[in-house]
Amino acid sequence: MAEKKTLKRFASLFLASTLIAGALAACSNEGTTKESGGSSSSESSDVIKIGANLELSGPVASYGSSIGDGAELAVEEINAAGGIDGKQVELVKVDNKSDNAEATNAAIKLATQDKVTAMIAPATSGNVIATAQIANQNKIPTVTASGTAPNVTENADGTINDYVFRTCFIDPFQGVVAANFATSELGAKNVAIYADNASDYAKGLAASFKEQIEANGGTVVAEEAYVADDTDFKSTLTRIKSANPDFVFIPGYYEEVGLIVKQARELGIEAPLMGADGWDSPTLVELAGAEALNNTFITNHYSSQDPDETIQGFVDAFEAKFSEAPNAFHALGYDTVYYLKDAIERAGSTDGEAIQKALAETKDLSLITGTFSVDEKHNPVKSATVLEYVDGNQEFNSKVNP
């Protein structure tokens, strides 16, 4: 009997301790993700606060944390060089957990509690759209580093989100570049499209790719869709294979694309596969395997192997700080801070309306991911880079101007 009692006591102790551990886990998460909390109320005029509402955890954490690292490097450089108009820059990072609702909450927090001058918006288009209204209402200029969907800056009724800008090009452009590359470089005639059905990003890319490839005289022989979080793509890929395409376009994010590429090669689909910037993550190579990735291409914002001098300067500085080669998201995060810096300097104040005006008037600004001017829809007009995967490494293929 006594033995039974101790066992019981041990068990309840175990359960209680796991419960407490769970509660503590929740607390400590709060602590690390909202690291900005403390300094929020102390408002001083010699610091320019830039909020960063990023995907630091969750399914697309790789994008958000890359942008954060890039931005951090830029802020460090700017501060070392004397800041913006003599004011030091402070980066306030908030984790939106790769979730729309959390992105809105994070934007509200940055706008009302931290009272930031400008914001770096989330990495994925859906999350940026979730913050657009907050930016417009509070008149806080917001720049997304990598939200490529057209409706990030332009609403469905044709109105422009006044305070939302971006550093990257837009999806239709990526789709067009991919289609032209397929036709002219790879001689593709019968193409298949396999798109993520759940993301605006993938659907937008698929639509513009289809339009352009048909304009180029190609035929879409199969058009399939998958849902995020799937793991078994073989049955649909078998269907694609029997349509016998000579090129497959797979717009989507790396978590699924990695498995799709692997399974496609296992089923004997040898045709070139192509995607866009959503593929760009080291995780892709781990999931697909270096061999399966041969003969695949992506359109991207920049390449760390681009021989250009300023790019190589950035690559060296980045490698010195983080000891890894910067990917496109690092470069875009870095550029976003310089884009804001340029606008704040030209505006000559930290007033939201003045910065917004300066951002919209940006002309021939030369950054790592290309030289651009902003058009009337708040989209930068800039070049895209095509990269090829060779044994698991991205190799610079060509640069395409708009």
Place this chain on the structure above:
Amino acid sequence: MEWLQQLVNGISLGSIYALIALGYTMVYGIIKLINFAHGDVFMLGAFIGFYAIARWDLGFFPALIIAMLLCAIIGVIIERVAYKRLRNATRIAALITAIGVSLLIENTVIYFRGASPEAYPEVLSNKSISIFGANISSQSIMILGVTIVLMILLQFIVHKTKIGKAMRAVSHDPDAARLMGINVDNTISATFAIGSALAGAAGVIFGVYYTRIDPLMGVLPGLKAFVAAVLGGIGSIPGAMVGGLVLGVVETVVSALGYSLWRDAAAFVILILILILKPSGIFGKNTREKV
């Protein structure tokens, strides 16, 4: 030869469902509990296998055995800590506890290693063999082989060993079994150990075959395996195997017809239809009410 290829795809997917479904069905057969934490034991198995292969440089088979052993222990611990005291409680109390255990396991793993996915290293060489125009990877043949061996082993344990006999007796009537001198507690623990070991094996196989594992990976396959168990007739071991394979093939056929977005829906429509039309499943006996 698209259809042959699709059949191969379906059987590979189905054999993973079948391995998980066996654990559900065995536990249900013996204590009438739907163990919703089973999908998470499957996830733990995948992670144990991953660490065994990636960190300790073990091969596929040692990793498989380690994952099965550790999962068996975890299964017994779950049973002893969470379910044993509820054996005479209402069914709903046990069911809710099972859901609680499931959430506890998922979030404990997320707390310790985060929610980001992990890529399984390549442990089995992967060559494609072409038969009648269908590409069959050597991996999927290996996996099918392992699944079949495990199932034969299970049949042997259940029908030819003493513990198997005890399990069948307890499942039939626990009180009578106790009167006959069978240690019911140990028998139930053994059932959990065997079921969880199979889930652990399924986890490693899933990782090798599909590469990506994450802490919430057990949720959907767990539910699908539950559907498979119900389809085959819950409580019946051959039923779980057949149910898993049928479900895998049906899902593949739905995708093959071009309705890939309806694949998950198809599995749950099957569950609803089975519950309405033949609740006892394909292999299920008509349950007699105990008076």
